[in-house]
Amino acid sequence: MAAAAWAERLSVITVRTPDPAFDAMVNRWMLYQALACRMWARSALYQSSGAYGFRDQLQDVLAFVYAEPAVAREHLLRAAARQFVEGDVQHWWHPQSGRGVRTRFSDDLAWLPYVVDGYVKVTGDGAVLDEYVPFLTLRALEPHEHEVYDLPAVTDEHASVYEHCLRALRRACTTGAHGLPLIGIGDWNDGMSRVGVEGRGESVWLAWFLAATLRAFALHAAGRGDRAAAAELRAHADGYVQAAEAHGWDGDWYRRAFFDDGTPLGSRESDECRIDSIAQSWSVISGAGAPGRQARAMASMEEHLVREDERMLVLLTPPFDRTPHDPGYIKGYLPGVRENGAQYTHAALWAVLATALRGQGDRAFELYQMLNPLTHARTPEAVERYRVEPYVVAADVYTAAGQVGRGGWTWYTGSASWMYRVGLESILGFTRRGDTLRMDPCVPESWPEIGIEYRFGTATYAITVLRPADVRRAGAEVRMDGRLLDDGSIPLRDDGARHEVVVRPRGEPHPAESRP
Numbered sequence: 001m002a003a004a005a006w007a008e009r010l011s012v013i014t015v016r017t018p019d020p021a022f023d024a025m026v027n028r029w030m031l032y033q034a035l036a037c038r039m040w041a042r043s044a045l046y047q048s049s050g051a052y053g054f055r056d057q058l059q060d061v062l063a064f065v066y067a068e069p070a071v072a073r074e075h076l077l078r079a080a081a082r083q084f085v086e087g088d089v090q091h092w093w094h095p096q097s098g099r100g101v102r103t104r105f106s107d108d109l110a111w112l113p114y115v116v117d118g119y120v121k122v123t124g125d126g127a128v129l130d131e132y133v134p135f136l137t138l139r140a141l142e143p144h145e146h147e148v149y150d151l152p153a154v155t156d157e158h159a160s161v162y163e164h165c166l167r168a169l170r171r172a173c174t175t176g177a178h179g180l181p182l183i184g185i186g187d188w189n190d191g192m193s194r195v196g197v198e199g200r201g202e203s204v205w206l207a208w209f210l211a212a213t214l215r216a217f218a219l220h221a222a223g224r225g226d227r228a229a230a231a232e233l234r235a236h237a238d239g240y241v242q243a244a245e246a247h248g249w250d251g252d253w254y255r256r257a258f259f260d261d262g263t264p265l266g267s268r269e270s271d272e273c274r275i276d277s278i279a280q281s282w283s284v285i286s287g288a289g290a291p292g293r294q295a296r297a298m299a300s301m302e303e304h305l306v307r308e309d310e311r312m313l314v315l316l317t318p319p320f321d322r323t324p325h326d327p328g329y330i331k332g333y334l335p336g337v338r339e340n341g342a343q344y345t346h347a348a349l350w351a352v353l354a355t356a357l358r359g360q361g362d363r364a365f366e367l368y369q370m371l372n373p374l375t376h377a378r379t380p381e382a383v384e385r386y387r388v389e390p391y392v393v394a395a396d397v398y399t400a401a402g403q404v405g406r407g408g409w410t411w412y413t414g415s416a417s418w419m420y421r422v423g424l425e426s427i428l429g430f431t432r433r434g435d436t437l438r439m440d441p442c443v444p445e446s447w448p449e450i451g452i453e454y455r456f457g458t459a460t461y462a463i464t465v466l467r468p469a470d471v472r473r474a475g476a477e478v479r480m481d482g483r484l485l486d487d488g489s490i491p492l493r494d495d496g497a498r499h500e501v502v503v504r505p506r507g508e509p510h511p512a513e514s515r516p
Contacts, residue, residue, distance in 0.1 A: 006032065012067040015428060016451035017443075021374040022365075025391075026423045033392045033416040034063050039071065044412035046395075051100070053092045054079060055111040055188075056414055062115060063417035065122045066432070066454075072119055073128055079112055080164040081133040085157060087171030090136070091147070098154075102138055103147040106184035106196075107206055110172045110213050113165035117216040124434025129162040129220065146185045146197070165217060166229060172210060173236045176202035176258070179243030181210055183257055188278065191330025191339045198260040204248040205256060207240040208282035208289070214240075215288075241288045249293060253300040254279040256316075259325055266316070272323040275304045276316040277347050284354035298358065301351060310405055311370040312397055313348035316341055319399075336400030338408060343397040345371055345415035349422050356426040361442040361469055364427055371419065376407070393419050428452065429465075429472070437461070437490040439476060439503050441468035457494030463501040470505040477506045 015026050037043070038060045042050050058079050061072035082090045084102065089109045093100025120126050138152035159167070174182040183196035183203035195201040214237035221230035248254045256266025256276035266276040280297040283289030289297065305314050319341025320331040333340040348371055356364040369375050376397075377383045377390030388394055388407030395413035398406045424430045428450060429441035441450060450468050454461045465471060478485045480501045485491075490501055 009035075009067045012455045013424065013430070014453045015424065016453075017428070018447050019365075019369070021372055022369065022423065024374060025372055026420060029391050030393060030416045030420040030423075031063060031067060033411060034060050034420060035068065035071070037392075037411045038414065038416065039064070039075075042412075044410070046409040047412045049092075049094075051092045051094050052078070052082075054082060054089045054108045056092075058111045058115040059414050060417040062118050062122075063420045065119060069123055069125075073123075073125065076112075076116055076119060076128060076161065077131055077133050079115075080161050081136075081154075083109070083112070083135055083164055083168065084152070085135040085137055085155060086140075087167040089168070090152070097151060099149065099151045101147045101149050102141060102152075104141065104184040105186050105190070106172065106174070106182060106203065107187040107209065109168040110210060112168050113217045114209075114213045116161060116165055117213070117220065120220070122432050122434075126220075126223075129160060129165075129224075131161050132158045133161065133164065134158050135164075146193075162220065162224065166221075169210075169214060169217060169233060169236075173214075175239075176200060177262065178202055178247040178258060179239060180204060180247065180258070181206045181240065186328065187257075189330065189339055191328055191333070192257065192265075193328030193330075194326045195257050195259055195265060195328060197328075200260040200262075202258045203256075204244055204254055204258075204266070205276075205279045205282055207244040207248065208279070208286040211237040211240045211244075211288045212282075212286035237288075244283075244288070245290060245293070248279070253297045254283055254289070254293070263325055265325070265327065270323075272318050272320045273316045273327070274318065275300060277301055277305050277313070277351055278315075281347070281350040281354040284357050285350060294358070298351075298354060305351075306367070307399070310399070311375070312343040312399065312405070313351055313367060313370060314341055314399055315339055315344040315347050334400050336398055336403070338396045342399050342408065343371075345393060345395055345397070345413065346418060349415060349418040353418075353422050353426050356422070356442040359442060359472065361427075361472065362444045364442055365444050368419075368423060368427060371415075373407070376405070392416065429468075430454075432492070435492045437492055438488060439463065439465050439468075439471070439478075439490075441465055441472055443468045445469045456492045458496040459492070459494055460498045461490065461492070461501055462498065463490075463503065465503040467505055467508075468503075470508075471503060473505070474508070475506040476503050477508070478503050 061075045064072045090100035091103040135155045135157050136152040137155050176182050180202035183201045186193045187203045187206045214233040218230040218233040250267045253275050255264045256279045280301040284294045319335035321335050330339050352367045373390045376386040385405045386407050388410045392410050393415045394407040394410045396408035429439050431438045450465045452463045476488045478488045
Protein backbone atom coordinates (compact mmCIF):
# COMPACT_ATOMS: atom_id res chain seq x y z
CA MET A 1 0.00 0.00 0.00
CA ALA A 2 2.76 2.47 0.92
CA ALA A 3 4.72 1.68 -2.24
CA ALA A 4 1.61 2.14 -4.36
CA ALA A 5 0.79 5.46 -2.69
CA TRP A 6 4.30 6.76 -3.32
CA ALA A 7 4.22 5.56 -6.92
CA GLU A 8 0.95 7.42 -7.41
CA ARG A 9 2.13 10.78 -6.04
CA LEU A 10 5.60 10.61 -7.58
CA SER A 11 4.12 9.96 -11.03
CA VAL A 12 1.90 13.05 -11.10
CA ILE A 13 4.70 14.70 -13.07
CA THR A 14 7.25 12.69 -15.04
CA VAL A 15 9.97 14.46 -17.00
CA ARG A 16 12.07 13.20 -19.87
CA THR A 17 15.28 14.96 -20.91
CA PRO A 18 18.59 13.94 -22.50
CA ASP A 19 20.14 13.72 -19.02
CA PRO A 20 19.10 10.64 -16.99
CA ALA A 21 20.74 11.92 -13.78
CA PHE A 22 18.53 15.02 -13.94
CA ASP A 23 15.46 12.92 -14.66
CA ALA A 24 16.11 10.50 -11.80
CA MET A 25 16.28 13.28 -9.21
CA VAL A 26 13.29 15.25 -10.49
CA ASN A 27 11.06 12.23 -11.04
CA ARG A 28 11.69 10.44 -7.77
CA TRP A 29 14.20 11.42 -5.17
CA MET A 30 13.83 15.13 -4.49
CA LEU A 31 10.06 15.14 -4.03
CA TYR A 32 10.33 12.03 -1.85
CA GLN A 33 13.03 13.67 0.30
CA ALA A 34 11.04 16.89 0.69
CA LEU A 35 7.76 15.22 1.59
CA ALA A 36 8.84 12.14 3.56
CA CYS A 37 11.72 13.63 5.52
CA ARG A 38 11.17 17.38 5.70
CA MET A 39 7.40 17.60 5.86
CA TRP A 40 6.21 14.43 7.53
CA ALA A 41 9.10 13.03 9.58
CA ARG A 42 10.82 16.37 10.31
CA SER A 43 13.68 14.21 11.45
CA ALA A 44 16.95 12.77 10.21
CA LEU A 45 20.37 11.79 11.50
CA TYR A 46 21.44 15.44 11.70
CA GLN A 47 18.26 16.84 13.22
CA SER A 48 15.70 14.77 15.07
CA SER A 49 13.46 17.18 16.95
CA GLY A 50 10.24 16.69 14.99
CA ALA A 51 9.53 20.43 15.24
CA TYR A 52 8.18 22.63 12.47
CA GLY A 53 10.37 25.54 11.43
CA PHE A 54 8.29 28.51 10.35
CA ARG A 55 10.24 29.42 7.23
CA ASP A 56 11.40 25.83 6.65
CA GLN A 57 8.28 23.81 5.91
CA LEU A 58 6.61 26.85 4.34
CA GLN A 59 9.23 26.87 1.60
CA ASP A 60 9.00 23.10 1.30
CA VAL A 61 5.28 23.06 0.52
CA LEU A 62 5.75 24.98 -2.72
CA ALA A 63 7.18 21.73 -4.11
CA PHE A 64 3.94 19.90 -3.26
CA VAL A 65 1.49 22.11 -5.15
CA TYR A 66 1.27 19.63 -8.05
CA ALA A 67 1.37 16.20 -6.38
CA GLU A 68 -0.04 17.02 -2.93
CA PRO A 69 -1.75 20.44 -2.99
CA ALA A 70 -3.87 19.55 0.05
CA VAL A 71 -0.69 19.07 2.10
CA ALA A 72 0.50 22.51 1.02
CA ARG A 73 -2.83 24.18 1.82
CA GLU A 74 -3.10 22.52 5.22
CA HIS A 75 0.33 23.78 6.17
CA LEU A 76 -0.40 27.34 5.14
CA LEU A 77 -3.19 27.36 7.71
CA ARG A 78 -1.01 25.61 10.28
CA ALA A 79 1.76 28.18 9.88
CA ALA A 80 -0.59 31.18 9.91
CA ALA A 81 -1.91 29.95 13.26
CA ARG A 82 1.60 30.22 14.75
CA GLN A 83 1.59 34.01 14.39
CA PHE A 84 1.45 36.30 17.41
CA VAL A 85 -1.09 39.11 17.56
CA GLU A 86 1.76 41.58 17.02
CA GLY A 87 2.56 39.97 13.66
CA ASP A 88 5.78 38.07 14.44
CA VAL A 89 5.82 34.28 14.50
CA GLN A 90 7.28 31.28 16.27
CA HIS A 91 10.65 30.54 14.71
CA TRP A 92 9.97 26.86 15.40
CA TRP A 93 7.45 24.90 17.45
CA HIS A 94 6.57 21.39 18.56
CA PRO A 95 3.15 20.44 17.17
CA GLN A 96 2.28 18.15 20.08
CA SER A 97 2.38 20.95 22.65
CA GLY A 98 2.68 24.20 20.71
CA ARG A 99 5.80 25.12 22.64
CA GLY A 100 8.40 26.94 20.61
CA VAL A 101 10.55 30.02 20.38
CA ARG A 102 9.71 33.67 19.92
CA THR A 103 12.71 35.44 18.43
CA ARG A 104 14.03 38.54 16.72
CA PHE A 105 14.70 36.84 13.36
CA SER A 106 13.72 39.28 10.66
CA ASP A 107 12.62 37.12 7.73
CA ASP A 108 10.52 34.30 9.23
CA LEU A 109 7.21 36.14 9.19
CA ALA A 110 7.56 37.34 5.58
CA TRP A 111 7.74 33.78 4.27
CA LEU A 112 4.02 33.40 5.03
CA PRO A 113 2.86 35.94 2.40
CA TYR A 114 5.63 34.83 0.03
CA VAL A 115 4.46 31.21 0.09
CA VAL A 116 0.75 32.05 0.15
CA ASP A 117 1.30 34.08 -3.01
CA GLY A 118 3.19 31.22 -4.66
CA TYR A 119 0.51 28.68 -3.71
CA VAL A 120 -2.33 30.84 -5.01
CA LYS A 121 -0.53 31.63 -8.28
CA VAL A 122 0.02 27.95 -9.09
CA THR A 123 -3.23 26.42 -7.83
CA GLY A 124 -5.63 29.30 -8.40
CA ASP A 125 -7.03 28.59 -4.93
CA GLY A 126 -7.65 32.17 -3.88
CA ALA A 127 -10.17 30.96 -1.32
CA VAL A 128 -7.31 30.14 1.05
CA LEU A 129 -6.93 33.88 1.65
CA ASP A 130 -10.37 33.91 3.29
CA GLU A 131 -9.75 31.02 5.67
CA TYR A 132 -9.87 32.15 9.30
CA VAL A 133 -7.25 31.05 11.83
CA PRO A 134 -6.38 32.31 15.32
CA PHE A 135 -3.43 34.27 16.65
CA LEU A 136 -1.12 33.42 19.53
CA THR A 137 -0.21 35.52 22.53
CA LEU A 138 2.92 35.44 24.68
CA ARG A 139 4.80 37.97 26.68
CA ALA A 140 6.95 40.30 24.62
CA LEU A 141 10.72 39.81 24.56
CA GLU A 142 12.58 41.95 27.06
CA PRO A 143 15.08 44.40 25.53
CA HIS A 144 17.98 42.16 26.51
CA GLU A 145 16.35 38.94 25.20
CA HIS A 146 17.02 37.56 21.74
CA GLU A 147 14.54 34.69 22.06
CA VAL A 148 12.36 32.89 24.57
CA TYR A 149 11.15 29.29 24.60
CA ASP A 150 7.66 29.04 26.04
CA LEU A 151 4.09 27.86 25.52
CA PRO A 152 1.95 30.59 23.97
CA ALA A 153 -1.80 30.82 24.42
CA VAL A 154 -4.20 30.59 21.51
CA THR A 155 -6.29 33.76 21.51
CA ASP A 156 -9.95 34.30 20.68
CA GLU A 157 -8.84 36.71 17.97
CA HIS A 158 -9.15 35.20 14.51
CA ALA A 159 -8.44 36.71 11.11
CA SER A 160 -8.32 35.66 7.49
CA VAL A 161 -5.08 34.36 6.02
CA TYR A 162 -5.04 37.57 4.01
CA GLU A 163 -5.03 39.63 7.23
CA HIS A 164 -2.38 37.36 8.75
CA CYS A 165 -0.18 38.05 5.72
CA LEU A 166 -0.73 41.79 5.94
CA ARG A 167 0.09 41.79 9.63
CA ALA A 168 3.29 39.85 8.91
CA LEU A 169 4.39 42.27 6.21
CA ARG A 170 3.67 45.33 8.31
CA ARG A 171 5.69 43.89 11.18
CA ALA A 172 8.52 42.93 8.81
CA CYS A 173 8.81 46.40 7.29
CA THR A 174 11.43 47.97 9.53
CA THR A 175 13.93 50.63 8.51
CA GLY A 176 17.51 51.29 9.58
CA ALA A 177 19.89 54.17 9.01
CA HIS A 178 20.38 53.31 5.32
CA GLY A 179 16.68 52.78 4.67
CA LEU A 180 17.19 49.00 4.60
CA PRO A 181 15.26 46.53 6.77
CA LEU A 182 16.76 45.63 10.14
CA ILE A 183 18.46 42.23 10.20
CA GLY A 184 17.61 41.48 13.85
CA ILE A 185 19.38 38.40 15.19
CA GLY A 186 19.55 36.95 11.70
CA ASP A 187 17.68 36.88 8.42
CA TRP A 188 17.68 33.79 6.18
CA ASN A 189 21.20 33.10 7.43
CA ASP A 190 20.56 32.29 11.10
CA GLY A 191 24.28 32.19 11.74
CA MET A 192 24.61 35.96 11.20
CA SER A 193 23.19 36.30 14.69
CA ARG A 194 25.27 39.29 15.85
CA VAL A 195 25.34 41.51 12.77
CA GLY A 196 22.35 43.40 14.12
CA VAL A 197 22.21 42.19 17.70
CA GLU A 198 21.99 45.77 19.04
CA GLY A 199 18.99 46.49 16.84
CA ARG A 200 20.63 48.70 14.21
CA GLY A 201 22.15 46.26 11.71
CA GLU A 202 20.53 46.08 8.29
CA SER A 203 20.15 43.42 5.58
CA VAL A 204 20.50 44.03 1.85
CA TRP A 205 19.26 40.52 1.04
CA LEU A 206 16.14 41.13 3.11
CA ALA A 207 15.47 44.30 1.13
CA TRP A 208 15.33 42.26 -2.09
CA PHE A 209 13.21 39.54 -0.50
CA LEU A 210 10.75 41.98 1.01
CA ALA A 211 10.53 44.00 -2.20
CA ALA A 212 9.55 40.87 -4.13
CA THR A 213 7.06 39.74 -1.49
CA LEU A 214 5.50 43.15 -0.97
CA ARG A 215 4.97 43.70 -4.69
CA ALA A 216 3.52 40.23 -5.18
CA PHE A 217 1.14 40.56 -2.26
CA ALA A 218 0.10 44.05 -3.35
CA LEU A 219 -1.54 42.35 -6.34
CA HIS A 220 -3.72 40.30 -3.99
CA ALA A 221 -4.63 43.43 -2.04
CA ALA A 222 -5.56 45.25 -5.24
CA GLY A 223 -7.55 42.26 -6.46
CA ARG A 224 -9.63 42.40 -3.29
CA GLY A 225 -10.25 46.11 -3.68
CA ASP A 226 -7.94 46.96 -0.77
CA ARG A 227 -6.27 49.81 -2.62
CA ALA A 228 -4.86 51.46 0.49
CA ALA A 229 -3.01 48.29 1.49
CA ALA A 230 -1.76 47.76 -2.07
CA ALA A 231 -0.35 51.29 -2.16
CA GLU A 232 1.22 50.86 1.27
CA LEU A 233 2.97 47.61 0.27
CA ARG A 234 4.25 49.05 -3.00
CA ALA A 235 5.59 52.12 -1.26
CA HIS A 236 7.57 49.98 1.19
CA ALA A 237 8.93 47.89 -1.70
CA ASP A 238 9.97 50.95 -3.66
CA GLY A 239 11.75 52.35 -0.61
CA TYR A 240 13.73 49.16 -0.09
CA VAL A 241 14.78 48.97 -3.73
CA GLN A 242 15.96 52.58 -3.66
CA ALA A 243 17.90 51.92 -0.46
CA ALA A 244 19.50 48.75 -1.85
CA GLU A 245 20.64 50.58 -4.95
CA ALA A 246 21.84 53.65 -3.05
CA HIS A 247 23.63 51.88 -0.20
CA GLY A 248 23.86 48.19 -1.14
CA TRP A 249 25.92 48.48 -4.32
CA ASP A 250 29.62 47.95 -3.71
CA GLY A 251 30.94 48.62 -7.20
CA ASP A 252 30.98 45.08 -8.62
CA TRP A 253 28.37 43.33 -6.49
CA TYR A 254 25.76 43.99 -3.83
CA ARG A 255 26.76 44.10 -0.19
CA ARG A 256 25.18 41.57 2.13
CA ALA A 257 24.39 43.69 5.20
CA PHE A 258 25.50 46.43 7.58
CA PHE A 259 26.66 45.79 11.15
CA ASP A 260 25.18 47.74 14.04
CA ASP A 261 28.02 50.26 13.78
CA GLY A 262 27.37 50.83 10.07
CA THR A 263 30.30 48.76 8.79
CA PRO A 264 29.36 46.99 5.53
CA LEU A 265 29.42 43.20 5.31
CA GLY A 266 29.93 41.50 1.97
CA SER A 267 32.04 44.34 0.64
CA ARG A 268 35.49 44.58 -0.91
CA GLU A 269 36.26 46.55 2.27
CA SER A 270 35.48 43.43 4.34
CA ASP A 271 38.40 41.35 5.55
CA GLU A 272 36.18 38.24 5.47
CA CYS A 273 32.92 37.56 3.63
CA ARG A 274 33.74 40.05 0.89
CA ILE A 275 30.96 38.68 -1.32
CA ASP A 276 27.83 36.70 -0.42
CA SER A 277 25.80 34.79 -2.99
CA ILE A 278 22.23 35.57 -1.96
CA ALA A 279 22.51 39.34 -2.20
CA GLN A 280 23.42 38.83 -5.87
CA SER A 281 20.89 36.15 -6.79
CA TRP A 282 17.96 37.91 -5.16
CA SER A 283 18.68 41.15 -7.02
CA VAL A 284 17.62 39.03 -10.02
CA ILE A 285 14.94 36.82 -8.43
CA SER A 286 13.17 39.86 -7.03
CA GLY A 287 13.26 41.54 -10.44
CA ALA A 288 14.17 44.69 -8.53
CA GLY A 289 17.88 45.16 -9.14
CA ALA A 290 19.00 47.58 -11.85
CA PRO A 291 19.51 45.43 -14.98
CA GLY A 292 23.15 46.41 -15.51
CA ARG A 293 23.96 45.78 -11.87
CA GLN A 294 22.18 42.42 -11.93
CA ALA A 295 24.45 41.35 -14.75
CA ARG A 296 27.60 42.60 -13.01
CA ALA A 297 26.57 41.08 -9.67
CA MET A 298 25.97 37.66 -11.22
CA ALA A 299 29.28 37.86 -13.08
CA SER A 300 30.98 38.57 -9.75
CA MET A 301 29.16 35.66 -8.17
CA GLU A 302 30.48 33.41 -10.95
CA GLU A 303 34.01 34.79 -10.60
CA HIS A 304 34.31 34.52 -6.84
CA LEU A 305 31.86 31.85 -5.69
CA VAL A 306 31.71 29.17 -8.41
CA ARG A 307 34.46 26.57 -8.08
CA GLU A 308 34.53 24.89 -11.47
CA ASP A 309 37.21 22.29 -10.74
CA GLU A 310 35.57 21.22 -7.50
CA ARG A 311 32.04 21.58 -8.95
CA MET A 312 30.66 23.70 -6.11
CA LEU A 313 28.85 27.01 -5.61
CA VAL A 314 29.91 28.45 -2.28
CA LEU A 315 27.81 30.79 -0.15
CA LEU A 316 30.43 33.41 0.68
CA THR A 317 34.14 34.04 0.53
CA PRO A 318 36.49 34.30 2.32
CA PRO A 319 35.02 32.39 5.28
CA PHE A 320 34.81 34.00 8.70
CA ASP A 321 37.79 33.20 10.87
CA ARG A 322 39.63 36.09 12.55
CA THR A 323 37.58 39.18 11.77
CA PRO A 324 37.16 41.56 14.73
CA HIS A 325 33.56 42.21 13.60
CA ASP A 326 31.67 39.32 15.14
CA PRO A 327 28.99 38.13 12.68
CA GLY A 328 27.53 35.58 15.10
CA TYR A 329 27.56 31.85 15.50
CA ILE A 330 28.42 31.35 11.82
CA LYS A 331 31.99 32.09 12.87
CA GLY A 332 31.84 29.10 15.21
CA TYR A 333 31.87 26.77 12.22
CA LEU A 334 35.28 25.94 10.83
CA PRO A 335 36.08 27.93 7.69
CA GLY A 336 34.60 25.99 4.79
CA VAL A 337 31.90 24.20 6.80
CA ARG A 338 28.15 24.80 6.40
CA GLU A 339 27.21 28.47 5.99
CA ASN A 340 30.77 29.58 6.71
CA GLY A 341 32.13 29.44 3.17
CA ALA A 342 31.00 25.97 2.17
CA GLN A 343 28.51 25.25 -0.56
CA TYR A 344 25.17 25.86 1.12
CA THR A 345 22.92 24.20 -1.42
CA HIS A 346 19.78 26.18 -0.61
CA ALA A 347 21.54 29.41 -1.56
CA ALA A 348 23.34 27.78 -4.48
CA LEU A 349 19.97 26.88 -5.98
CA TRP A 350 18.94 30.54 -5.80
CA ALA A 351 22.03 31.26 -7.91
CA VAL A 352 20.87 28.66 -10.44
CA LEU A 353 17.37 30.16 -10.40
CA ALA A 354 18.77 33.64 -11.03
CA THR A 355 20.88 32.31 -13.91
CA ALA A 356 17.81 30.70 -15.49
CA LEU A 357 15.80 33.89 -15.06
CA ARG A 358 18.52 35.66 -17.04
CA GLY A 359 17.89 33.23 -19.89
CA GLN A 360 21.24 31.44 -19.70
CA GLY A 361 20.09 27.88 -20.30
CA ASP A 362 23.43 26.17 -20.81
CA ARG A 363 24.95 27.76 -17.73
CA ALA A 364 21.88 27.26 -15.54
CA PHE A 365 21.93 23.53 -16.31
CA GLU A 366 25.69 23.27 -15.74
CA LEU A 367 25.33 24.87 -12.32
CA TYR A 368 22.30 22.73 -11.49
CA GLN A 369 24.19 19.55 -12.29
CA MET A 370 27.08 20.68 -10.08
CA LEU A 371 24.55 20.40 -7.23
CA ASN A 372 22.98 17.14 -8.37
CA PRO A 373 24.23 14.51 -5.89
CA LEU A 374 24.23 11.77 -8.52
CA THR A 375 27.00 13.61 -10.34
CA HIS A 376 29.18 13.40 -7.23
CA ALA A 377 29.23 9.60 -7.20
CA ARG A 378 30.13 8.59 -10.74
CA THR A 379 33.47 6.98 -9.85
CA PRO A 380 34.90 5.23 -6.80
CA GLU A 381 37.15 8.24 -6.27
CA ALA A 382 34.18 10.61 -6.32
CA VAL A 383 32.31 8.43 -3.82
CA GLU A 384 35.29 8.46 -1.48
CA ARG A 385 35.44 12.23 -1.70
CA TYR A 386 31.69 12.93 -1.33
CA ARG A 387 31.02 10.30 1.39
CA VAL A 388 27.26 10.83 1.78
CA GLU A 389 24.16 9.44 0.08
CA PRO A 390 24.25 10.30 -3.63
CA TYR A 391 20.47 10.07 -4.08
CA VAL A 392 19.37 12.84 -1.70
CA VAL A 393 20.32 16.50 -1.69
CA ALA A 394 22.97 17.59 0.81
CA ALA A 395 22.44 20.82 2.71
CA ASP A 396 26.14 21.63 2.47
CA VAL A 397 29.34 20.46 0.84
CA TYR A 398 32.62 21.34 2.55
CA THR A 399 35.40 23.52 1.19
CA ALA A 400 37.50 23.15 4.36
CA ALA A 401 41.13 22.18 3.89
CA GLY A 402 41.43 18.40 3.71
CA GLN A 403 37.66 17.97 3.31
CA VAL A 404 37.01 19.68 -0.03
CA GLY A 405 34.00 18.15 -1.75
CA ARG A 406 32.80 16.16 1.24
CA GLY A 407 29.04 16.19 1.73
CA GLY A 408 27.72 17.43 5.05
CA TRP A 409 24.16 17.45 6.39
CA THR A 410 21.83 15.33 4.19
CA TRP A 411 18.13 14.39 4.06
CA TYR A 412 16.76 17.12 6.38
CA THR A 413 17.30 20.14 4.15
CA GLY A 414 15.06 22.61 2.37
CA SER A 415 17.39 22.30 -0.60
CA ALA A 416 15.38 19.28 -1.81
CA SER A 417 12.19 21.25 -2.41
CA TRP A 418 14.02 24.16 -4.04
CA MET A 419 16.01 21.80 -6.26
CA TYR A 420 12.79 20.14 -7.40
CA ARG A 421 11.18 23.49 -8.22
CA VAL A 422 14.23 24.98 -9.94
CA GLY A 423 14.60 21.87 -12.11
CA LEU A 424 10.93 21.60 -13.05
CA GLU A 425 9.83 25.22 -13.16
CA SER A 426 12.92 27.30 -13.93
CA ILE A 427 14.89 24.98 -16.21
CA LEU A 428 12.15 22.93 -17.88
CA GLY A 429 9.81 25.93 -17.76
CA PHE A 430 6.74 24.11 -16.39
CA THR A 431 4.56 27.08 -15.43
CA ARG A 432 1.08 26.39 -14.13
CA ARG A 433 -1.20 29.32 -13.31
CA GLY A 434 -4.49 28.04 -11.99
CA ASP A 435 -6.24 26.15 -14.80
CA THR A 436 -3.69 26.96 -17.49
CA LEU A 437 -0.17 25.72 -18.20
CA ARG A 438 2.65 27.26 -20.21
CA MET A 439 6.05 25.93 -21.16
CA ASP A 440 8.95 28.40 -21.03
CA PRO A 441 12.10 26.24 -20.97
CA CYS A 442 15.59 27.50 -20.22
CA VAL A 443 17.67 24.48 -21.20
CA PRO A 444 20.94 23.69 -22.99
CA GLU A 445 21.11 24.65 -26.67
CA SER A 446 21.98 21.08 -27.64
CA TRP A 447 18.78 19.50 -26.32
CA PRO A 448 16.55 18.46 -29.25
CA GLU A 449 13.45 18.00 -27.13
CA ILE A 450 12.07 17.51 -23.65
CA GLY A 451 8.96 15.71 -22.48
CA ILE A 452 6.67 16.10 -19.48
CA GLU A 453 3.69 13.95 -18.59
CA TYR A 454 1.39 15.72 -16.14
CA ARG A 455 -1.57 14.07 -14.47
CA PHE A 456 -4.17 16.73 -13.67
CA GLY A 457 -6.90 15.00 -11.70
CA THR A 458 -8.17 12.24 -14.00
CA ALA A 459 -6.70 13.86 -17.11
CA THR A 460 -3.19 13.33 -18.49
CA TYR A 461 -1.25 15.88 -20.51
CA ALA A 462 1.59 14.37 -22.54
CA ILE A 463 3.75 17.34 -23.52
CA THR A 464 6.62 17.31 -26.00
CA VAL A 465 8.70 20.45 -26.44
CA LEU A 466 10.71 20.45 -29.66
CA ARG A 467 13.92 22.50 -29.85
CA PRO A 468 13.21 23.96 -26.41
CA ALA A 469 16.04 26.53 -26.47
CA ASP A 470 14.52 28.01 -29.65
CA VAL A 471 11.10 28.07 -27.98
CA ARG A 472 12.46 30.43 -25.37
CA ARG A 473 13.90 32.76 -28.00
CA ALA A 474 11.10 32.72 -30.57
CA GLY A 475 8.10 32.00 -28.39
CA ALA A 476 5.93 28.90 -28.37
CA GLU A 477 3.49 27.55 -30.89
CA VAL A 478 1.33 25.08 -28.99
CA ARG A 479 -0.99 22.42 -30.37
CA MET A 480 -3.16 20.22 -28.20
CA ASP A 481 -4.73 17.16 -29.80
CA GLY A 482 -3.85 18.69 -33.16
CA ARG A 483 -5.56 22.02 -32.49
CA LEU A 484 -3.57 25.25 -32.45
CA LEU A 485 -3.87 27.14 -29.15
CA ASP A 486 -3.85 30.81 -30.05
CA ASP A 487 -2.31 32.22 -26.87
CA GLY A 488 0.13 29.39 -26.20
CA SER A 489 -1.55 28.44 -22.94
CA ILE A 490 -2.60 24.85 -22.35
CA PRO A 491 -6.09 24.68 -20.77
CA LEU A 492 -6.19 22.22 -17.88
CA ARG A 493 -9.41 20.23 -17.56
CA ASP A 494 -10.10 17.31 -15.24
CA ASP A 495 -11.92 15.41 -18.00
CA GLY A 496 -10.45 11.91 -17.77
CA ALA A 497 -8.86 12.19 -21.22
CA ARG A 498 -5.30 11.92 -22.44
CA HIS A 499 -4.20 15.05 -24.28
CA GLU A 500 -1.23 15.16 -26.62
CA VAL A 501 0.52 18.54 -26.57
CA VAL A 502 3.31 19.59 -28.92
CA VAL A 503 5.24 22.80 -28.31
CA ARG A 504 7.63 24.09 -30.98
CA PRO A 505 9.27 27.42 -31.80
CA ARG A 506 6.81 29.94 -33.17
CA GLY A 507 6.88 30.45 -36.92
CA GLU A 508 8.66 27.19 -37.64
CA PRO A 509 7.24 25.05 -40.46
CA HIS A 510 5.85 21.75 -39.22
CA PRO A 511 4.04 18.72 -40.56
CA ALA A 512 0.29 18.48 -40.05
CA GLU A 513 -0.62 16.80 -36.83
CA SER A 514 -3.58 14.52 -36.50
CA ARG A 515 -5.71 13.74 -33.50
CA PRO A 516 -4.44 10.56 -31.79
